[in-house]
Amino acid sequence: MTPAPVISAETLSLTFETNDGPVHALKDVDLTIDKGDFVSFIGPSGCGKTTFLRVVADLEQPTGGTVSVNGMTPQQAREARAYGYVFQAAGLFPWRSIGRNIALPLEIMGYDKAEIPDRVRRVLELVDLAGFEKKFPWQLSGGMQQRASIARALSFDADILLMDEPFGALDEIVRDHLNEQLLDLWARTEKTICFVTHSIPEAVYLSTKIVVMSPRPGRVTDVIESTLPKERPLDIRESPEFLEIAHRVREGLRAGHSYD
Amino acid sequence: MRFILPILTVIGLIIVLWYAGAVALNAKWTLDQASRAGTTVTFTELVADTMSQGRPRLPAPHQVGAELWNTTIQPCLEGRRAGTLECVTNRRSLFHHAWITLSVTLAGFGIGTLLGTLLAVGIVYNRAMDASVMPWVIASQTIPILAIAPMIIVVMNAVGLQGFIPKAIIATYLSFFPVVVGMVKGLRSPEVMQLDQMRTWNASASQTFWRLRLPASVPYLFTSLKVAVAAALVGTIVGEMPTGAVAGLGARLLAGSYYGQMVQIWSALLMAAGLAGLLIFVVGAVDKAVSKRMGYRA
Numbered sequence A: 001m002t003p004a005p006v007i008s009a010e011t012l013s014l015t016f017e018t019n020d021g022p023v024h025a026l027k028d029v030d031l032t033i034d035k036g037d038f039v040s041f042i043g044p045s046g047c048g049k050t051t052f053l054r055v056v057a058d059l060e061q062p063t064g065g066t067v068s069v070n071g072m073t074p075q076q077a078r079e080a081r082a083y084g085y086v087f088q089a090a091g092l093f094p095w096r097s098i099g100r101n102i103a104l105p106l107e108i109m110g111y112d113k114a115e116i117p118d119r120v121r122r123v124l125e126l127v128d129l130a131g132f133e134k135k136f137p138w139q140l141s142g143g144m145q146q147r148a149s150i151a152r153a154l155s156f157d158a159d160i161l162l163m164d165e166p167f168g169a170l171d172e173i174v175r176d177h178l179n180e181q182l183l184d185l186w187a188r189t190e191k192t193i194c195f196v197t198h199s200i201p202e203a204v205y206l207s208t209k210i211v212v213m214s215p216r217p218g219r220v221t222d223v224i225e226s227t228l229p230k231e232r233p234l235d236i237r238e239s240p241e242f243l244e245i246a247h248r249v250r251e252g253l254r255a256g257h258s259y260d
Numbered sequence B: 001m002r003f004i005l006p007i008l009t010v011i012g013l014i015i016v017l018w019y020a021g022a023v024a025l026n027a028k029w030t031l032d033q034a035s036r037a038g039t040t041v042t043f044t045e046l047v048a049d050t051m052s053q054g055r056p057r058l059p060a061p062h063q064v065g066a067e068l069w070n071t072t073i074q075p076c077l078e079g080r081r082a083g084t085l086e087c088v089t090n091r092r093s094l095f096h097h098a099w100i101t102l103s104v105t106l107a108g109f110g111i112g113t114l115l116g117t118l119l120a121v122g123i124v125y126n127r128a129m130d131a132s133v134m135p136w137v138i139a140s141q142t143i144p145i146l147a148i149a150p151m152i153i154v155v156m157n158a159v160g161l162q163g164f165i166p167k168a169i170i171a172t173y174l175s176f177f178p179v180v181v182g183m184v185k186g187l188r189s190p191e192v193m194q195l196d197q198m199r200t201w202n203a204s205a206s207q208t209f210w211r212l213r214l215p216a217s218v219p220y221l222f223t224s225l226k227v228a229v230a231a232a233l234v235g236t237i238v239g240e241m242p243t244g245a246v247a248g249l250g251a252r253l254l255a256g257s258y259y260g261q262m263v264q265i266w267s268a269l270l271m272a273a274g275l276a277g278l279l280i281f282v283v284g285a286v287d288k289a290v291s292k293r294m295g296y297r298a
């Protein structure tokens, strides 16, 4: 018997009613994500990647179909604090030091006061920010702020991590480094990760499953299961296998584009 | 230090203009006196006289300075009240009146801040209040305080309240407004993303208020407080006028104008200005300290 999927969507649709008429952000999306999957969402701007993540996170209500998270409705999952969400922008609170920003979800979730400093220190080390606990957000570079926001999403024990273009604003070198760290973290914690990106190499390098989407209406056009091993040094990106998967993703994106 | 020179320059300029004004405005009286006595005055005599009249139209700066000195510090240094606490608590001391005005101002400012904040919370959290309260808040400020103040005094008097409380109500009436406006804006200042974040952590409404909306509103609050504290002082002084001019800087202003005592008016005015400066300085200092603690760049 296969274990129940962590996230499953069936004919999931979401239409925004706007002044210029309805916008079909998602249309009949079927998708299953299993425990421990690292799923990348890739597709042109406006194809509904963010919307899908937001529906899973119960920040947006679907207008059709169903979605379940850990076998629950998104609302129940949110109330059970089943996931950590990393937004496109870091969104740290400017009046809180980095350490206190990371402690914020822990305070809200009622973690034991004595336990909080330990957790904060641990996740700061995880994202290479040890020693920046007392600094305020404006004293950090954009990339460091983004890492702090990832640390914040990791500070509590949610086994799902939803990440919306977390590395979009970072330079290539930092990005490579964070990609490695993220894989490392994923391997150690066995979290299920949903990761939105615009970069084909990033998607192929990180994922066990790549979801290719196309816009107007937002649909899933291809789901590619990666054949790469779990252990992935950076130079795997030059292997023929890697290039082949990347090629398939590119083809999928092109097919979606020719749609309109 | 960079600020000292410009400030001194402006003060110097004001004093020069003030002296010129005193000469111009008081000359008529001197000339009238001279013609009535059938004498003539030289220009130097004229200037000297305009600056030392008993009841000048515009008292010269040094006359106001002397009056201020004589009604504040001087009684504590010499005379029968020297060295006793009474030198500042008696009815002739301007400190006594300034303290009365200050205490009412602080009470009105405190209540106004509290009331303004509560109203703002109601407006932000309750749609019915948002639609119904805000127009009234704005309308309340379109009625001149000079019309409202005597009514408040009379109505309060009818229910047996005199002195402190009616004046504090008038101060509150002026000072709650900037707080409402600023706090509504401040409590609504968190971005959608920050609110979404709280939602992903399943934060309760009160957690969102205390940990997000309230801290986000602090810079807006202090901007409002600086306006509110000055407004409370104005309200207090206005409130002191129709109460029979018993005590407070407003009463001194009114009494001065009854008896044509321009020197008294000007010294009360300068005292009020000093008080306003002090209050705004204190609010500013608290603002700085809080901002620093909250990590905002200076």
Ligand SMILES: Nc1ncnc2c1ncn2[C@@H]1O[C@H](COP(=O)(O)OP(=O)(O)OP(=O)(O)O)[C@@H](O)[C@H]1O
Residues within 6 Å of the ligand: A016, A017, A018, A023, A024, A025, A043, A044, A045, A046, A047, A048, A049, A050, A051, A052, A218
């Ligand atoms: N709150 C909203 N109201 C109306 N339309 C919306 C709303 N949010 C998103 N949309 C629309 O839904 C579509 C999908 O948006 P979404 O943000 O999911 O795209 P995306 O794939 O994340 O794009 P990007 O790569 O640019 O971030 C877009 O056409 C967008 O205009």
Ligand SMILES: [Mg+2]
Residues within 6 Å of the ligand: A049, A050, A051, A164
């Ligand atoms: Mg997006």
